[in-house]
Amino acid sequence: MLHIKVPQIDEMVEEAINKATSERKPQLISFVNEIDYTEAFTFLDRSQKVDQHRLFWKSADEDFTMAGVGAAHRMTAAHPNRFRKIESNWNELMNEAQVYDPYYEKGTGLVTLGGFSFDANQNNSTPWEGFPDCQMTVPAYLLTNKGSKSYLTTNLLIFEEDHKQQIIRQIEEQQHHLLHGARQELNLPKQTAWVETEAEKWKQSVKQATDDIKQGKLGKVVLARELRVKFDALVELAAIVEELCETQQNSYIFVFENGGDYFIGATPERLAKLENQKLVSTCLAGTIPRGKDKKEDHLLSQQLLNDPKNRQEHDFVVQMIREAVEACCYNVDIPSAPVVYPLRNLQHLYTPVTATLEQGYTLLDVVEKLHPTPALGGMPQKQSVDYIRKHETLNRGWYAGPVGWFDGHNNGEFAVAIRSALLQQDEASLFAGCGVVEDSDPDAEYEETAVKLRPMLSVLGGSV
Structure with missing residues (x-):
């Protein structure tokens, strides 16, 4: 995993586009910023206007919460050897990704969240059609709260046909909405x-x-x-x-969303x-x-x-x-x-x-x-x-x-x-x-x- 020394987003994106063009395959870039404290529930609520793939995790024994949205990279595997296949996919991803994370806090940078079905040999999919046998997701945006500190990780999969300014504008718009957008009035179901x-x-x-x-x-x-x-x-x-x-x-409080199913x-x-x-x-x-x-x-x-x-x-x-x-x-x-x-x-x-x-x-x-x-x-x-x-x-x-x-x-x-x-x-x-x-x-x-x-x-x- 390459840790980039220069934290300029435009340089990272341009370099990734050039590499995607020369190697003829997409490039994953990841960068972390420490931000003003942001409430995880608010972030989760705003996220629904960004993508229908939301993720949430809250620890049971420490003040540690993550809220994610979108999918920069998904790892799936079917039985047999589903755990080993995910491990192999993850190692390959880490070796190739370009990461700028000066904080080295747990739950920042390249992070993947997800789960595995109870029984890999279960043939009946109803009512779990939206959830494969196993799926681990690297979110496009991940809010990590540790105590009173908040970190925002942005993960992007860059293709050779992408345009730098368009990518940067999209990042700025989505980050602004996630961190400063309006929150809906929330009600528990009846x-x-x-x-x-x-x-x-x-x-x-x-x-x-x-x-x-x-x-x-x-x-x-x-x-x-x-x-x-x-x-x-x-x-x-x-x-x-x-x-x-x-x-x-x-x-432990958890949420995994796929296509509107939670x-x-x-x-x-x-x-x-x-x-x-x-x-x-x-x-x-x-x-x-x-x-x-x-x-x-x-x-x-x-x-x-x-x-x-x-x-x-x-x-x-x-x-x-x-x-x-x-x-x-x-x-x-x-x-x-x-x-x-x-x-x-x-x-x-x-x-x-x-x-x-x-x-x-x-x-x-x-x-x-x-x-x-x-x-x-x-x-x-x-x-x-x-x-x-x-x-x-x-x-x-x-x-x-x-x-x-x-x-x-x-x-x-x-x-x-x-x-x-x-x-x-x-x-x-x-x-x-x-x-x-x-x-x-x-x-x-x-x-x-x-x-x-x-x-x-x-x-x-x-x-x-």
């Missing part, structure tokens, strides 16, 4: 109807799974269900994102984070609601800590993540027992994992080894995913898949896309799942999924 998709059939699938587990066909499987919601008007994306950030402050969520579950070769992962499995007051909250947390079913489910995740992390890391540290991690509506069993990534491995290597964890697939991994594909009543698409970002400085983070919804015009599909073991009760598991649906459903104007 729900007019909702339909549970085959609720009784889903309960029966849980009963069948418990029977199959008792017969030794698998150890655990996670089964998800869908809730379909109808609204009185088109959904305003920035309003939902702002409300999620306000109400789900301990969660995949959006507020997930508490980190898959893996990498910064300066330090890897952090999370074991999050076992769920119970929050209490109405401190006393009830404490009683429920103790109930969760001492519940055999939830502890067993959590231990499945811990052991699998330990095995995956130890395969590519050293200095692995995993506490011997979980603690309770409270969210606004729920509390979970939580065990942090820290390690140092071995040289030669990347964040995508770790993500590939971890996905899907037993918290989203089951045990054993392959048998549980095969079982889900055969017995589950929906196509997960990107639900429960890895979503996140990484940059050219070897930083990045992926989360598990739960507590999420697919928004299409004036409708939405919401998803929630639960871990099924041999003593699972279908009605209790159904109620657990109802609790997990509440955070997203409440933002979308309803309750369940």
Whole structure:
């Protein structure tokens, strides 16, 4: 990756046009400016007039937010070897791109955001036609907020037939609109109807799974269900994102837009984070609601800590993540027992994992080894995913898949896309799942999924 010393946009564009002409292929240029602090929700709202490909990421444990629009470069890959193909494409891009980034802050310069479907072998595309098996996007414009500082990265794909002044004028117009344009009045959606998709059939699938587990066909499987919601008007994306950030402050907030369809969520579950070769992962499995007051909250947390079913489910995740992390890391540290991690509506069993990534491995290597964890697939991994594909009543698409970002400085983070919804015009599909073991009760598991649906459903104007 070439870091340009001269930060003049016109010189960068002219050089890229000349190189595109001589090499007969497009050239990607990237430059970063520190700007006055800009609110990410406002940037996201203004972006809709620039492109119907918007991206958003907010960290769960630090003051770090990214909002992107447009696509300077897209990377897609289909099974098999989709993670390795993306890695190869990214390395090629970094080697050829011209980058001016004097700040070297994480999430600036060449950054790509996106996700992977839960199951690369799922043949049914409905309702996920707008989302390929995997897609990582380098946005045309990326706002990165770290604490009180804002950075704007501009990424351009330059062709030999481009004209320098026209390109520069377009950049200036779009940047001005993104940073200074008017923001629309935003409203949360009003729900007019909702339909549970085959609720009784889903309960029966849980009963069948418990029977199959008792017969030794698998150890655990996670089964998800869908809730379909109808609204009185088109959904305003920035309003939902702002409300999620306000109400789900301990969660990762994400948005990926393709052609007007949005995949959006507020997930508490980190898959893996990498910064300066330090890897952090999370074991999050076992769920119970929050209490109405401190006393009830404490009683429920103790109930969760001492519940055999939830502890067993959590231990499945811990052991699998330990095995995956130890395969590519050293200095692995995993506490011997979980603690309770409270969210606004729920509390979970939580065990942090820290390690140092071995040289030669990347964040995508770790993500590939971890996905899907037993918290989203089951045990054993392959048998549980095969079982889900055969017995589950929906196509997960990107639900429960890895979503996140990484940059050219070897930083990045992926989360598990739960507590999420697919928004299409004036409708939405919401998803929630639960871990099924041999003593699972279908009605209790159904109620657990109802609790997990509440955070997203409440933002979308309803309750369940």
